[in-house]
Amino acid sequence: MALTDFSSVYVDIHETGFNNILRHFQLQRPSLFNYGTADLLENPRLFCVPISFHPAVAQYSNPVATGIPYVPIPGYFGPHGLSACIQIVRAGLDFHPENSISPLPKELQPLAAQETSLTATLSIGLGCPGGSILEQFVPAPGNEPDLGKLFDEIPSPTQPFPSQKMMCFRLEVYAKVRIVRNPPVMEMRLLNLEIVDISPNGMEKAIECYAITLVKLALIPQVRIMMEDLVFELNDFISLAPAPISADIPFNPSVADDRVAIFYNLL
């Protein structure tokens, strides 16, 4: 059976190739994988995990991390906040069937047809000022914050507390997604997410819920592909566009046999 039995052009990529591409992204665009407050950007050695990057990143003065705001302290309206960092230390995917990411957490099993599993190791750090340092920032008597209005106004700190020590921990995150056509875009649909080994269980569920909401509302929309962007020309002679869904092509893209494939037709 030919790959082009039902389309003019067929393109696929194996999960090994995809994961290789992901590693090149991690080295050449470290700012997509490392996030930290301004003090960590000035001194990347403060990150929980040393950031590895391609020599061209430094040669062309590209950032090694993306800035995030200092963590505010509600009720404290001074200029200081807590340093923080979030790093994607390791990431990979597994196209159906389940093999390169195995075993999946039982909450995500089984990996069904047309599904893709994702895994990432997150390193999260929070700067913790020592107890004696904090004493100098305690409000003087009479300047206590109004507990009833503690969250009415969230401050926007511009400096880190001095002498912080980064408290780092790692989380293993797994997710299942499905690539869907939602004209005019092609996007990933998050089916489930699991963060391993957080206790108590209720806190794990709450954090997973927050993560799912964050991914669905903020992250996945960033990686949509306009279907018109999948139309491309070859040598000015040929224009190709994704083939429509049909009985012969029930899924396009199609995830199967450890590959993701796209079927194209000539325009």
Place this chain on the structure above:
Amino acid sequence: MQHIRIAASEEAFKELFNRIRDDFSWSNSNSVDLGPFTAGYGVGVKLEGGSINLQNAPDRMVLNELDVVIDPLFLQIGIDLPTICTPSICLFWLPIVGCILEIPSYCLFEDDIDFGLDLDLGNIIEAEISGAFNVVTNYFNNPAKAGQSDHQAYFNDNANRWQFLLDPIWLDLDIIDIADVVGNILDAAIDTAIDNFLSGAPGFVIDLIEWLFGGIVDLIVGALDIFDDIDEWLSDLLGTSLGLFDAILTVVAEFLAADNPIYEFQDPYPMLSSGSLIPVLIPVENVDVDITNDEFLVLADVGN
């Protein structure tokens, strides 16, 4: 197990071939001195019809009966006959006085081009090209990249490239037919040339030529060395003497194959190349092609 597979169906390949074929056009001119006459042509060539089929074991693409449309084709022939001068003839001679009435000497064919023939041979010649090609990959190590990093080479447009080249296995141009009307065209051109030659000549000159050479048409045909088969004469003149058919075959072969890659891409392959940050360069390895009876495949790996 290849990381990346790209397959094009035979139908897609045929469509690509049709569009490449339709994009071809070529014009040229040439001339040659063949002694008794000079010949020159102006030609325009397009391609029509034909088909391309994919074959497995051995892997090749077979080109069948690609029509070569030779139109326009203008053939200009200039005939230079040796100058001939008639002696002066004395009609009345008296002793001592000498000749008192004479016909002066008259010279014929003094010009460089005594007879010029302009032949419009557009769409007269039917020709076809057939052949077989393979597609080979080539890794072009750009000499301009020497000493540069991959990103430096990218920004300087000096990156190495993977190239796909058509490798001709064989290629032939066959002259299928020369339309019978070529004889009429030649006759008409000769008549016109004779009329132009004789338009200012005295009547006795015409009689003289008839008496000396049996007619001007025979003179011209003799100078051009045309005997029984005009088709063969024309084919020989255009093909062998003027080299038109070899020129057509060469230019079609170069258009379809030769040194011009039919496709190429940078290695490493750039992604996220817009914006102010460096592109992400993905190394591509082990690029190969495979031709089956149904499709044309490009295979590659993503480097670590």
